[in-house]
Amino acid sequence: MRNILFMLICFLIYTCTSKNENTGSINEQESGIAHEKEYSPDSVLKIALIQPEAILDTERNLIKGKEFCMKAKAEGADMVVFPEMFSIGYDPGIDFEKEGFIENWKKQGVTDNGNFVSFFQNLSRELEMAILITYLEKWEPLPRNIAALFDRHGNLVIKYAKVHTVDLGYMEAAITPGDDFYVADLDTKIGPVKTGVMICYDREFPESARILMLKGAELILTPNACKLDHLRIIQFQARAWENSVVTAMANYSKDTFNGHSCAFNADGKEILIAGEEEGVFIAEFNLQEIREYRNWTFWGNAYRRPRKYGLLLSEEVEAPFIRNDAFGKPFDRKIR
DSSP states (O other): OHHHHHHHHHHHHHHHHHHHHHHHHHHHHHHSOSSOOOOOGGGEEEEEEEEOOOOSOHHHHHHHHHHHHHHHHHTTOSEEEOOTTGGGTTOOOOOTTSTTHHHHHHHTOBOTTSHHHHHHHHHHHHHTOEEEEEEEEOOSSSOEEEEEEEOTTSOEEEEEEOSSOOTTSHHHHTSOOOOOOOEEEEEETTEEEEEEEOOGGGGGSHHHHHHHHHTTOSEEEEEOOSOOOHHHHHHHHHHHHHHTOEEEEEOOOTTTSOOOOEEEOTTSOEEEEOOSSSEEEEEEEEHHHHHHHHHHOSSTTSSOOGGGOGGGGOOOOOTTSOOBOTTSOBOOTTTO
């Protein structure tokens, strides 16, 4: 009898141990990289997230922008990301309810070959550092919200116009939205990195990061201009995790918004969350580690079933989501 009891106890212990070992393996995979290992430091890239005070002065922003870039370079950054519409500090200084606001609004815009954009293009070449500069672009019939990515040789790699304009506010309801999302090979010291761009409100739609991932993005750079509360940061973290990409976002400091520029690894783990103060914040990631993780993870595009998602392409909208824009006009996604 004792032998039988002893064998039964051994069997239960073995069963429980096996179950725990299997469960642990699954949990390790769900949480990220299953086994720690050493990765070459030569595969490390450093992203400088610029977190400035928002200032409505294009010339002053140019000067401050150079100072930020010089500091980033001194700290070993490979690329720099500015917050949204840095040319005017995301502050138009215009009363959009007054007559003639459109003319005044258009005067705030800059051109691609103008002094502001050309300066940062030349600076990227001079510092041998990629720069994602943001600005309000002169455009007809209304200006565009632009992020332009220059590589370390000064070549324009991506020019992206914000797709999801925040039409509930006057300023962005008076912006021409972009037409598409783009991914390009960004030349770096460790080779090309497939890089995509989205801007602020874009990140609040899962489709933005998803389409960038489907176009091959390993890294998504995100200029921002709003208060980043806990939920928005978690939301941005989820964009990294669900798409198996590195996400990096630059925001304005506490004087206008609240800082918290942040970056997350492809497995969703935190790389950096800044405080509220103005400054340059460096986020590091290992490209070799990221690519190995992307080779086995079951997120991203591994097990999607696109044929089931047809309704996502519908342009129809029903209550309770029917809205007007800031000017009181019905928001029509077929036009905007």
